[in-house]
Amino acid sequence: MMFLRRKQTQHHPEDDVFQREIKVKELRDELGPLSGRRLKYCTDPCLRRYLIARNWNVEKALKMLEDTLEWRSTFKPEEIRWHEVAHEGETGKVSRADFFDRQGRTVLIMRPGKQNTTSAEGNIRHLVYLIENSILNLPEGQEQMSWLIDFTGWTLKTQVPVKTARDIVHILQNHYPERLAGAFLYNPPRIFEAFWKAVRYFLDPKTFEKVKFVYPKNKDSVELMSTFFDVENLPAEFGGKATLTYNHKEFSKMMEGDDVKTAEFWSSDDKPCLVPNTNI
Known part of the structure; x- marks a missing residue:
């Protein structure tokens, strides 16, 4: 048959x-x-x-x-202006880098060791402002950004409360989905492990996979960083060759200029309109 x-x-x-x-x-x-x-x-x-x-x-x-x-x-994240949150950024605890990663994505730099306030609302509004700003500055066709986190000076005294961290994670995962390309935690101290154990349970599996622990003496870590970033642009704090010094006055000028672009983009909030290319 x-x-x-x-x-x-x-x-x-x-x-x-x-x-x-x-x-x-x-x-x-x-x-x-x-x-x-x-x-x-x-x-x-x-x-x-x-x-x-x-x-x-x-x-x-x-x-x-x-x-x-x-x-x-x-x-109303689109209505936050730099002068409202500038005091949160005086130490440079969160800023937008002046370089992109290898895929042309905006890079946010976080320095939790430079925490300078205890206001949960202030910290969240400051971070949301910079996320919106980073999205505004994404190249055409690019949807995601990279995070570089420098743990220099980080201690349990400078960490944000777990509740604040949970609220931040909630906003990132639920209101900015698929915006994160990767978060690179550079050389975190051992004491950070306790804080990480408390926070990791708030992360969904997709976000968790994008969080990378990077150690300067680890060969795989070095290769990982060179895969995502050009070492010529990467600041020395993250194993690169560039020098990065946060200048609050200069950064403020840049943010104030971007506030004009933000206002122009969202100005027609009462009229139906189509935007041909926007990353928001």
Whole structure:
């Protein structure tokens, strides 16, 4: 007896792309009519990020996106201006680097050892401001950013409270999904392990995988950094050859200039409008 062999269907990557674009359309249809800031925020790349964060489940992505839109309507991150949070940045505890990583992504530099305030709200608003600023400065077509975290001077006295860290993680994971390319924790002290154990449970698996511990005397760590960053641009604090000195006055000028761009971008909040290319 002869058996007919079932013809195998060949899988084409473009089929996946097509199906995912259908998901984007479904999500947009579920959102319904949008205008003003909500329309500016909900670009196709934005919808894709929320779908990716929820494994392309339209219903879950919709819930996540609606929660973000509600959060943005109350927290109003696009309305924060540098003069409101500048005091939080006087020591340079968080700043945007003047270089990009190898993929052209914006780089945020964090120095938790330079913590200078105890205000949970102030710390969060300052960080959110710089995240929004980093997104504003992403090159066209780029959706993610890299974080470099320098532990020089870090102690249990300078760490933010676990509750504040939890609130920050919640905002990052739920309202800025798929924005993080990688977070590089450079040479953390052993005492940091206790704080990390408390924080890691707030991280979802995708975010957890993007957190990399880097040690200057570890060959794999050195190779990892050179994969993501050009050592000629990378500051010496992170094993590179560049010199980085935070100048609050100069950084403030740059942020004040960007505030003008931010205001212009979000100015038409009361009119339906389409933005051809935006990373927000």
